[in-house]
Amino acid sequence: xxxxxxxxxxxxxxxxxxxxxxxxxxxxxxxxxxxxxxxxxxxxxxxxxxxxxxxxxxxxxxxxxxxxxxxxxxxxxxxxxxxxxxxxxxxxxxxxxxxxxxxxxxxxxxxxxxxxxxxxxxxxxxxxxxxxxxxxxxxxxxxxxxxxxxxxxxxxxxxxxxxxxxxxxxxxxxxxxxxxxxxxxxxxxxxxxxxxxxxxxxxxxxxxxxxxxxxxxxxxxxxxxxxxxxxxxxxxxxxxxxxxxxxxxxxxxxxxxxxxxxxxxxxxxxxxxxxxxxxxxxxxxxxxxxxxxxxxxxxxxxxxxxxxxxxxxxxxxxxxxxxxxxxxxxxxxxxxxxxxxxxxxxxxxxxxxxxxxxxxxxxxxxxxxxxxxxxxxxxxxxxxxxxxxxxxxxxxxxxxxxxxxxxxxxxxxxxxxxxxxxxxxxxxxxxxxxxxxxxxxxxxxxxxxxxxxxxxxxxxxxxxxxxxxxxxxxxxxxxxxxxxxxxxxxxxxxxxxxxxxxxxxxxxxxxxxxxxxxxxxxxxxxxxxxxxxxxxxxxxxxxxxxxxxxxxxxxxxxxxxxxxxxxxxxxxxxxxxxxxxxxxxxxxxxxxxxxxxxxxxxxxxxxxxxxxxxxxxxxxxxxxxxxxxxxxxxxxxxxxxxxxxxxxxxxxxxxxxxxxxxxxxxxxxxxxxxxxxxxxxxxxxxxxxxxxxxxxxxxxxxxxxxxxxxxxxxxxxxxxxxxxxxxxxxxxxxxxxxxxxxxxxxxxxxxxxxxxxxxxxxxxxxxxxxxxxxxxxxxxxxxxxx
Amino acid sequence: xxxxxxxxxxxxxxxxxxxxxxxxxxxxxxxxxxxxxxxxxxxxxxxxxxxxxxxxxxxxxxxxxxxxxxxxxxxxxxxxxxxxxxxxxxxxxxxxxxxxxxxxxxxxxxxxxxxxxxxxxxxxxxxxxxxxxxxxxxxxxxxxxxxxxxxxxxxx
Numbered sequence: 032x033x034x035x036x037x038x039x040x041x042x043x044x045x046x047x048x049x050x051x052x053x054x055x056x057x058x059x060x061x062x063x064x065x066x067x068x069x070x071x072x073x074x075x076x077x078x079x080x081x082x083x084x085x086x087x088x089x090x091x092x093x094x095x096x097x098x099x100x101x102x103x104x105x106x107x108x109x110x111x112x113x114x115x116x117x118x119x120x121x122x123x124x125x126x127x128x129x130x131x132x133x134x135x136x137x138x139x140x141x142x143x144x145x146x147x148x149x150x151x152x153x154x155x156x157x158x159x160x161x162x163x164x165x166x167x168x169x170x171x172x173x174x175x176x177x178x179x180x181x182x183x184x185x186x187x188x189x190x191x192x193x194x195x196x197x198x199x200x201x202x203x204x205x206x207x208x209x210x211x212x213x214x215x216x217x218x219x220x221x222x223x224x225x226x227x228x229x230x231x232x233x234x235x236x237x238x239x240x241x242x243x244x245x246x247x248x249x250x251x252x253x254x255x256x257x258x259x260x261x262x263x264x265x266x267x268x269x270x271x272x273x274x275x276x277x278x279x280x281x282x283x284x285x286x287x288x289x290x291x292x293x294x295x296x297x298x299x300x301x302x303x304x305x306x307x308x309x310x311x312x313x314x315x316x317x318x319x320x321x322x323x324x325x326x327x328x329x330x331x332x333x334x335x336x337x338x339x340x341x342x343x344x345x346x347x348x349x350x351x352x353x354x355x356x357x358x359x360x361x362x363x364x365x366x367x368x369x370x371x372x373x374x375x376x377x378x379x380x381x382x383x384x385x386x387x388x389x390x391x392x393x394x395x396x397x398x399x400x401x402x403x404x405x406x407x408x409x410x411x412x413x414x415x416x417x418x419x420x421x422x423x424x425x426x427x428x429x430x431x432x433x434x435x436x437x438x439x440x441x442x443x444x445x446x447x448x449x450x451x452x453x454x455x456x457x458x459x460x461x462x463x464x465x466x467x468x469x470x471x472x473x474x475x476x477x478x479x480x481x482x483x484x485x486x487x488x489x490x491x492x493x494x495x496x497x498x499x500x501x502x503x504x505x506x507x508x509x510x511x512x513x514x515x516x517x518x519x520x521x522x523x524x525x526x527x528x529x530x531x532x533x534x535x536x537x538x539x540x541x542x543x544x545x546x547x548x549x550x551x552x553x554x555x556x557x558x559x560x561x562x563x564x565x566x567x568x569x570x571x572x573x574x575x576x577x578x579x580x581x582x583x584x585x586x587x588x589x590x591x592x593x594x595x596x597x598x599x600x601x602x603x604x605x606x607x608x609x610x611x612x613x614x615x616x617x618x619x620x621x622x623x624x625x626x627x628x629x630x631x632x633x634x635x636x637x638x639x640x641x642x643x644x645x646x647x648x649x650x651x652x653x654x655x656x657x658x659x660x661x662x663x664x665x666x667x668x669x670x671x672x673x674x675x676x677x678x679x680x681x682x683x684x685x686x687x688x689x690x691x692x693x694x695x696x697x698x699x700x701x702x703x704x705x706x707x708x709x710x711x712x713x714x715x716x717x718x719x720x721x722x723x724x725x726x727x728x729x730x731x732x733x734x735x736x737x738x739x740x741x742x743x744x745x746x747x748x749x750x751x752x753x754x755x756x757x758x759x760x761x762x763x764x765x766x767x768x769x770x771x772x773x774x775x776x777x778x779x780x781x782x783x784x785x786x787x788x789x790x791x792x793x794x795x796x797x798x799x800x801x802x803x804x805x806x807x808x809x810x811x812x813x814x815x816x817x
Numbered sequence: 818x819x820x821x822x823x824x825x826x827x828x829x830x831x832x833x834x835x836x837x838x839x840x841x842x843x844x845x846x847x848x849x850x851x852x853x854x855x856x857x858x859x860x861x862x863x864x865x866x867x868x869x870x871x872x873x874x875x876x877x878x879x880x881x882x883x884x885x886x887x888x889x890x891x892x893x894x895x896x897x898x899x900x901x902x903x904x905x906x907x908x909x910x911x912x913x914x915x916x917x918x919x920x921x922x923x924x925x926x927x928x929x930x931x932x933x934x935x936x937x938x939x940x941x942x943x944x945x946x947x948x949x950x951x952x953x954x955x956x957x958x959x960x961x962x963x964x965x966x967x968x969x970x971x972x973x
Contacts, residue, residue: 041908048916049904049923051852051892058851153835231856231864231955232917283854283917284955316857536915536956701911705961709914712958736861736953744949744959749942773958 035549036764039701043555044540053281056235059250061309064237065094067299068155069312070145070162071321072137075173075393075729076184077166079135082145087158092150095306096162097298099132099144107131107301108267110294112358113509116196116367119386124196127187127391129357131267131294131301137166138186138356139393140729141321146298148306152313171393173729175330175353178392186356186391193391195354195363200371201384201445209345209382213336217419223407224796225328225353225723226716227739228400230535232283233319238299239309246274247303251296253279254289254533255573258510260565262292262360269300279563282535286713287399288323289535290575291360295322320734325723326400328353329366329407335415341425341433343378348385348411355396362398363389368446368506369404369494369576375443376412377454377490377667378434383444393729399575401713401774405493410796413489413779418792427783428458428467431490447494450767451757452667452693458490460691461669464751470673483676484686487783490669491776495768496581498660498761513659514578515571516586518547518594520652522639524632525557529655531571532583533563537770538702539579545698546584546764550591552617553631569655577666577768580698585762586658592763593654598634601652604645605629605637664759664767668692670711672780676788681804683719683785689751690776695759695767703769704752710773711750716742717774718781722797740797819882825850826894834881840874841865843881844891852892852920856953863952866921866928867891873928875951892920895927903927903969912965914956925952926966930973940970 034040047053070082084096110129117123133144145162149155172178172186178193186193210216230252237250247270253259256279264272282289295312303310314322329352336345352366371385402409416434420427435454442448462468470486477484497503500511517529528543544558561567574583598620603610606629608622615621621628629637634652637643641650673687690707697703720740724732733739758765778796785803786794794806822831825848832847844850844867853876856864860878867876868890895901903923906912913919929948933940940948945963954962 042911042913045908045913045916046900048913048919049892049900049907050896051850051920053852053916055851055854055917057855058845060849153837229955230917231862231915231953232854233856281916283856284915286955315855316859316862538914705911705914705957708958708960709956710958713955735859736857737859741861741953741955742958743953744946744963745943747959749960749963750958 034545034555036545036696036698038545038699040541040545040555040699042538042541043544044538055232055281055283056237056250056252057313059237061237061239063308065148065150065306065308065310066152066155067302067310067312068147068159069143069295070147070159070164072140072142072144074137074166074168075140075171076169076186077137078169079133079137079144079164080167081165083163084145086161086163087147090158090161092154093158094148094150094308096145096147097302097305099130099134102132102301103130103134105301106268107297110357111266112363113360114364115507115509116198116363117507118196119199124363125187125190125194126358127190131297139395140731141395142356143294146302148302148308148310171729173393173725173727175351175390175392178390179351186393190391195358195389195391197388198367199384199386202382203384205382206345206347206384210334210336210347213344214339215337215423216334217415217422218334219415219418220332221411221414222795223327223329223410224717226326226400226721227320227723228286228288228323228326229741230284230286230288233314233316234289234293234295234323235313236296236299237309237311238303240303240307242307247300248276248278249296249300250278250280252282252289253277254285254535254575256533256563257531257565257571258573259292259296263297263300267297269297277565279533285535286401287326287403287575291324291398293322316736317734320739321395321731324359324396324398325355326397327407328397331411333411333415335419337419337423341423341430343380343434345382346374346380348374350385350387352387352389353392353394353397354389355392355394357396359396359398362396365399365404370408372446373405373408373492373494374412375445375447377436377492379436381444394725401710402771403576405771406775406778409489409491409775410779413491414782417488417783421792427488428462431458431488448662449492449665450662450759450761452665453755453757454490454667457667457691457693457755458669460753460755461671461689464753465671465673465687465689467671477675483678483788485674485784485788487672487780487787489776489780489783492665492667493772493775494663494665495577496660496664497576497578498582498663500659510572511659512572513657514582514586515569515655515657516590517655518590518653520594520635522636524635526553527559527561528587529561529568530583530587531568531573532579533574535574537574537579542698542702543584543587546587547591550595551615551631577770580766581664581759581762581768582658582660584764584766585660586656588763589656589658590654593656594652597652600645600648601634601637602629605643660761662761664695664761666692666694666767666769666772668772668776670776670780672784674784674788676785676803678807681800681807683798683803685715685748685781688748691753691755692772693755693757694769696756696765697754698766706769707752707773708750710771711777712742712747713774714777715747715781718778718796718798720746720797821882821885823884823887823889825889826891836882838881840876840879840881840884844876850891850893854917854920856917861953862918863921863925864918866924868924868928873925892924895923901927902972906965906969910961910965910968912957912961918952918954922952922954922962925949926969930966930970942967
């Protein structure tokens, strides 16, 4: 069986995970290990008047108790947001100071004020309870609607009215004119519910300071260890970059929550130096709920105008986004450049305007969660399309079709130039598989059983592999968005790929090896993927935004080009042939049209023995490349969800979920489908089950798996997943990225199906049984009434 | 401190542990069997499932001192040389992504297949989904976990 591009190769990395031999951060235990426990604020907003550590310090086994004054006194810098957004009046965003350990004020429940270092984890936690912090409680703004009001509690001194920025994209006059010309306008007020990412492995950090070498090693649950090292050294002054090794070993899921550099990693590194001990911290789930960055949390009002033919003539959006108590690493970009540029969806819309205001609140910081901005845009656009179709009495698929972009590249009025796609085709595929034609009969059959059956669409676009670096920089990004790869062909012909991408479930050890096997015809077993260690891989930007395929693999492909060029030269010289006649296939390097050939490993050996290389060629066979894409890639998809609602209980069952995705070139269909399954399930979680809830005092009300409703196996169906490939012209492999599509596209499909079933557009996420039952009671149709 | 003796993965083990020590902690910290994972603190996620005297149990909710003389099997001890059919099925059907919930999923899967076979009941995909109520996965959407367990059930 082929192990090249397009083959469903079984994962190489599975054995260690299925046998319990995976090595996650919390599995690391250094000699002389000490443990950290954080003293966290129980108040959402308070002044810290004093910290009495004497009781904790007196406990046997407590090594030290450290606070924010000591941390800042040692020159540890504030945590920064890496993307500068400029308000429409030209003013810079108002970034409030965020110290890893709070000094004067705490701003959310869970804000750390001190850390206990002790001989055991249990002891550290007991001692943390004994630290007595004197708080002066302050008024709280726990929601964005509260914090934006006049007279709201001031959370950061440099952000008047708690506003961080007031930003816009698009031409407001054009959007207004478009709406004025419309014969039909659909208006929607939507909330995009706040979520907790919840990777199953809680965050963890094991820091070790070596005083003899003045060198630090940090094991951490990171999606991007090199970015962590850069930020920890360049901005937080924890250690110089060449004196800090960051290792992200096996990481148990990320979904965005493990992109950022949190107070705990900074503190563990610093505390390791202070105590000259290896310091370990592992979050428990309760701590994760109050420290891992949350996602979404938008409030939006929007209007979309249509002409007589059902063509969209104007789209105007006003969004208010909650940033939480501090600006996390990419928080500012999520409701701006990862959101508004996606508002054109799959549709040819000439006039779009979007205004976004963001505010601080006394809640956990909000940042990217699977999809990051794009789910919020998609939810708005796709609920808008479905609602408009209902209001105009049109088939929702037909309304979409009339507005589909048909030619590529396509320039939208909101920055994006779409690369490739075939939107009518994927919609048709999804409709066929979902048997849309048979829906009326299924609805009638359900009605006979007392159930309300509905169908809902979502035809969506996303933008993956954020790029190019230069453009991102011009929009305020503080980093480049390329990726690196190094290809080392060993003297025996085996190949090591060093990549700056990081796998935390995506299967890179298999798919990246497939790209190599495809190129040279070598067995996939002879290809090893190395990642996640700053001592091994020179630099890399990590994995988020579905970038490992379009950017990370492309860097590998580019490095393979260089290796291939050298292999051709070596073989042509050894076989006394022209380079142009060299063919590399099936693990052999041949001269076309002759029986002359070298085995792959013979070329590797020749490169290192260097007895017979072309004049002037350096020995060895190792090449590296940095790939900076010319543009994003634009995966698209058509999702169709079918639900049955029990009108007596409001319970929703997803009876069928169909996806037709265009991810461009697919390296491993099995893995890509797995990404869709997982993403769709997270989207179903957002639509039906999940929401982070704070009370008015800023207390998190559902911070455990007893309270926060994670999707479980019985909450979701098996999925019908299919693909159509229009390769992206923006990278050498034509891949578009598949990690986020499911989470981006599915929430509106689910809500559109439920609102179709119950006959009302007025339904918010999560559509819990109570919410659906109330919507039914509020005037939607019921089976009995018909 | 209490002295305990039990059999873990076929080997006699003993230790002096504080009475509050959970089995999960005993396995991970005392025996360094780190394949048993801790994904929550309310016994909901199931990443810590092991077998005690042949039954699936959440090791985070079991005191080590309550297991004097017990037979404990963890993910590390599930296979006898070759991989267990459930481990093979998870690889064959792409039943794992990040791998963190996987040990618990496999241990729960083995237990449910054994129980259904012993009772002569058909382990349908709906039954698998209901049985997985105590195991949370954030990566796979369960689709391929259900397939994996169905596949293994046919081979066990």
